[in-house]
Amino acid sequence: MHGHGRSSCPLPENASGLALFLDIDGTLLDIAQTPEAVVVPPDLPTVLKRLADRLDGALALITGRSIGTVDDLFGLPATAVSGLHGAEWRGADGRTATIATTEAFELARSYMRQQTADMPGVIFEDKGAAIAAHYRLAPERETQVRELMAAIAGPVADGWELQEGKQVVELRPRGRDKGDALASFMREAPFRGRRPVAIGDDVTDETMFAAANRLEGLSVRVGIDGRQSLARGRMRAPSDVRGWLARISA
Template sequence: MAAAVEILSMIEREPGRSALYLDIDGTLLDIAPTPEAIVVPPELPNQLAELAAKLDGAVALVTGRSIARVDALLQPHLFPVAGLHGAEMRLPDGRFIEATVSADFLAVKEELHARAESLEGVVFEDKGAAIALHYRLAPYRKAEVDALMEEAAVSTGGGWILQQGKMVVELKPVQSGKGRALEEFMSIAPFRGRRPIAIGDDLTDEGMFAVATAAGGAAIRIGDDAAPTAASARLGSPTELRRLLASVACRPPGNGHG
């Protein structure tokens, strides 16, 4: 934890030189049994807005969720977002980079939804240009979910790839990737020229960890698992992260520690 605290203290010491990239599920928010059961602490959206103001807007959300869903979770604030693992983006100036879908993908989505309904405990999530099957409620379904999603990936005709996560398998656009999203943000204001600090909890976040550390920044992996990681430090839970970010957001300039 000490290493993570030291990394976050960079923001207090040099807010004008720092940029923050945050995953959502399992990082800012505690993982729930289903995607719709997620709970957003009421103070979190405003705290993120305060943090963004402190960093002159250099706070971005990099997530597997769609931008529309992120906005619903964090209303009334609209942050720069890389949604669907970077397949869609809202840039700081409000411009959108949208993901497109094919007829083959739409047909696969419809069939996958129908087949998933027969698997008790498996939750189908429609993300627009991506699909996820969650099996947190039925871990014994992993092999069935993997096989179903592998078949679906082939049926799309090659434009979508599989992404493993914690009790979830996603079918996402091939051009997506959190590392690529980070590079896109880092090339534009207000992120350009700042030290990137990336925070996530899962295999899907390892790409942005690698990009952040290679650029002279740092990365924090949330959770107490022992999985190999490119992150510079670990932090036990989303609760700990929220507490630390709230402290950074609310502390007046000049009162940092370390």
């Protein structure tokens, strides 16, 4: 192993023996002004597919997006995915699991959609079993968005909880996180027995870093903003992540 010029941690020189767990937004893809505006570099799906094949399928995307959206972005329906921060799951063998919504959650979703329609710059994102309000384009509405989301979270607190991220507040299924997703994958083939490498950029990825650390793996945070993290290594930007993935897939 050796250090790479754009990373503060030693990165494996090849993929042998690894199990890769990759966040998407801010990790594989550059952050965009809205969730729909992200750009997938043309060669990235090919790199991910080649790498998954090299790892006998031990590559999983662990994201706050829904599995359906992930498939729309990358066109890799055979790839293992944990969506909605662990609430949706697709194994390397194609088996899937998801969370059912409730009437109370549907009411919360409808109310938040209506409220954000009258808030210019605030983007409402419907993820199925989760909803999110992004205020990246209207940072002055942060307090308003947080108060609204806190208000709708109360009636569904038995099954959903608030999660804050980079200029976004999300109402997501309770009791599931990215760390649980990583641990679940690591208990099953083809991940079992490999060394986990978890790469993410946001506070929602911290549980994934913790899980990788517990399993004596490698945890890497993308970004150089100085925020404290459980990750034991750093990479500067998604372009550096993509470059490393391309090298170990070659």
